[in-house]
Amino acid sequence: xxxxxxxxxxxxxxxxxxxxxxxxxxxxxxxxxxxxxxxxxxxxxxxxxxxxxxxxxxxxxxxxxxxxxxxxxx
Amino acid sequence: xxxxxxxxxxxxxxxxxxxxxxxxxxxxxxxxxxxxxxxxxxxxxxxxxxxxxxxxxxxxxxxxxxxxxxxxxxxxxxxxxxxxxxxxxxxxxxxxxxxxxxxxxxxxxxxxxxxxxxxxxxxxxxxxxxxxxxxxxxxxxxxxxxxxxxxxxxxxxxxxxxxxxxxxxxxxxxxxxxxxxx
Numbered sequence: 001x002x003x004x005x006x007x008x009x010x011x012x013x014x015x016x017x018x019x020x021x022x023x024x025x026x027x028x029x030x031x032x033x034x035x036x037x038x039x040x041x042x043x044x045x046x047x048x049x050x051x052x053x054x055x056x057x058x059x060x061x062x063x064x065x066x067x068x069x070x071x072x073x074x
Numbered sequence: 075x076x077x078x079x080x081x082x083x084x085x086x087x088x089x090x091x092x093x094x095x096x097x098x099x100x101x102x103x104x105x106x107x108x109x110x111x112x113x114x115x116x117x118x119x120x121x122x123x124x125x126x127x128x129x130x131x132x133x134x135x136x137x138x139x140x141x142x143x144x145x146x147x148x149x150x151x152x153x154x155x156x157x158x159x160x161x162x163x164x165x166x167x168x169x170x171x172x173x174x175x176x177x178x179x180x181x182x183x184x185x186x187x188x189x190x191x192x193x194x195x196x197x198x199x200x201x202x203x204x205x206x207x208x209x210x211x212x213x214x215x216x217x218x219x220x221x222x223x224x225x226x227x228x229x230x231x232x233x234x235x236x237x238x239x240x241x242x243x244x245x246x247x248x249x250x251x252x253x254x255x256x
Contacts, residue, residue, distance in 0.1 A: 008190035028253035068189035
């Protein structure tokens with residue numbers, strides 16, 4: 001399974017997006033750890049957002065995640 | 075007590091008696107308590123239910139009387155704009171409308187994004203300008219939030235979490251995250 005995502009140490013938020021993540025339709029609901037994003041058509045979880053990630057996720061996992069990529073539009 | 079401080083206090087308390095005390099002040103000291111008076115006069119006039127000025131209003135009018143004694147015109151009519159002028163009565167220049175005193179901003183004037191929120195807005199296709207406008211314009215409609223940020227705002231399909239103030243910056247809101255609601 002392919003996983004995209006990033007970790008923003010300033011916001012202390014880790015965002016993971018799984019296969020079938022469709023940014024045009026994905027919706028989210030709050031859970032204790034942050035957000036659970038799912039496909040509204042199938043109900044499948046396609047993303048997770050962790051708030052206070054440094055307290056909730058292993059340090060090794062956070063170290064593997066890249067920082068948010070700020071792309072400059074042409 | 076140092077002599078200069080004593081003179082300053084004396085000048086402030088005897089202002090109603092005229093400018094005699096002020097003339098005795100050293101050149102470096104203000105000739106009257108201008109700053110203190112400005113602060114006092116720019117407080118809102120509040121009244122009790124029967125329309126009488128309360129303690130704050132009374133203090134204000136006392137300040138007005140003192141101001142008048144220093145050739146400063148002050149009108150306290152509640153039906154018309156209240157103005158303070160640093161010039162003599164009859165002069166039209168230099169007036170300040172005390173109904174709209176210099177005020178501290180109560181809501182954000184600008185918006186800062188966390189890198190996470192910035193990238194997520196791009197990925198989800200949220201128009202950043204719309205999100206920023208919502209945070210600035212609809213700040214009074216915010217809800218308290220527990221979790222990633224201090225405040226929560228619903229705007230169209232989006233739920234926006236943000237902090238305000240941004241640290242010590244009262245003028246800035248910091249968008250922490252957002253998502254499309256169900």
